[in-house]
Amino acid sequence: MSDTLEQTIDRPVTRLTRALPYLVLFGGVLIAAAAAILIRYIQGMEVPSTTIAAGRLGLAALILLPIAWSRAGDELRRLSRRDILLGIVSGVFLAVHFAAWISSLAYTSVASSVALVSTNPLWVALLSAVLLRERPSLPTMTGVALTITGSILIGISDSSGPDSGNALLGNILALVGAFGGSMYFLVGRSLRRHVSVLAYIWLVYTSAAVALLITALAFAGTANPLELFGGYPPLVYLLLLGLAVGPQLLGHTAFNWSLRYLSATFVTVALLGEPIGSALLALILFGEWFAPLQLAGFVLLLIGIAVAAQGERSGK
Structure with missing residues (x-):
């Protein structure tokens, strides 16, 4: 990324086009939708879920290391102890999110796992008012209610299948992942008000990678990372x-x-647009068809996103 583009990205919102934040977020959702599919393929080669999570965050942190310290090194060195601590806390919550969610994909369908882990709005809306003093608008809360309802329908549909015992465990793990992801976003919201995105993501991803590596080593019963990732x-x-x-x-x-x-x-x-993309990819690649109840849930998710988007624009 060039210096000019970096400066453009981090200018105040008044100098950005109104659509840019929404376009960037939409592109991120499309890319993230492929994650569950890649994880399923890796799990199919008998790689433990905690190892997958540690590998994902570890590689990301290593790739970011030279970029972050060459472009945001001064900022990272000036971070206060409070900011560093918050970054570490955010990283630990991100580690909880990935460890629980990736594990859930070994027990339940892609559609249900990704839908339930995306119930972040329920937790964020409840905690934002307390921790960040943000009061969501009525349209935003309506959108949250619709998306939560859609996620519940998808979960109910999956739990009525022939492998409902494992599905229940997978759904619980996905919900644990949702709570971890919600706390990660809330802590990140407070930091991103004064910390650049490059400095923030390196600090958080590195903290998450360390936490996941320790967890994966403990589950594997070894202290040697080469044994964890080798073979x-x-x-x-x-x-x-x-x-x-x-x-x-x-x-x-x-x-x-x-x-x-x-x-x-x-x-x-x-x-919550991520479950839609992931479910469609799972249908094409794995033949995971959705039941009518799941389809109804997906429709509610899309409606909820549209209503919440309108609420965000009205609020601004």
């Missing part, structure tokens, strides 16, 4: 790199950049 087919490493560059660096960075210009509630509601 897999070359395709595994290629897919992990794809996860790091695509959904993580491009997708999540788009989300974090949007947090500077859009409310945390709206960003998390917009992310």
Whole structure:
């Protein structure tokens, strides 16, 4: 990224076109929708879920290391202890999000897992008023209610299938991932008000990578990272790199950049477009058809996103 583009991206919102934050967020959602598909392929090659999560965040942090310190090194060195601590806390919540959600994909359908992990608006809307003193508008809250209802319908449909026992565990893990993701967004919202996106994502992704690496090593019963990541087919490493560059660096960075210009509630509601893309990809690649109840849930998700978007524009 050139210096000119970096300066353009981090200018105040009054100098940006009104549509740019929404376009960036939409592009991030499209890229992130591929994450569940890549993870399913990696899990199919018998890679533990915690190892996948650690590999995804670890590669992303390593790729960012020279870029962040060459372009935002001065800012990183000037960060206060409070900002560093908040960045670490945000990273730990991000680690919880990925560890729980990626694990859920081993037990339940792609559609249900991604839909339930995207119930962030429920938690963000409740906690934003307390932690950030943000009062969502009535249209935004209506959109949240619609998206939550859609997610519930998808979860109910999945739990009525023949493998409902594993599906229940997967759905619970997805909800744990939703709570972790919500806290990650809320802490990030407060930091992104005065910390650049490059400095922020490096601090948070690195903290998450360390937490996930420790977790993966504990689950594997080893202290040697080479044993943790060694011995897999070359395709595994290629897919992990794809996860790091695509959904993580491009997708999540788009989300974090949007947090500077859009409310945390709206960003998390917009992310509910991810289940739609993931479900369609799962249908094409894995033949995971949706039941009528799931389809109704997807429709409610889309309506909720549209209503919340209108509420965000009215609020501004």
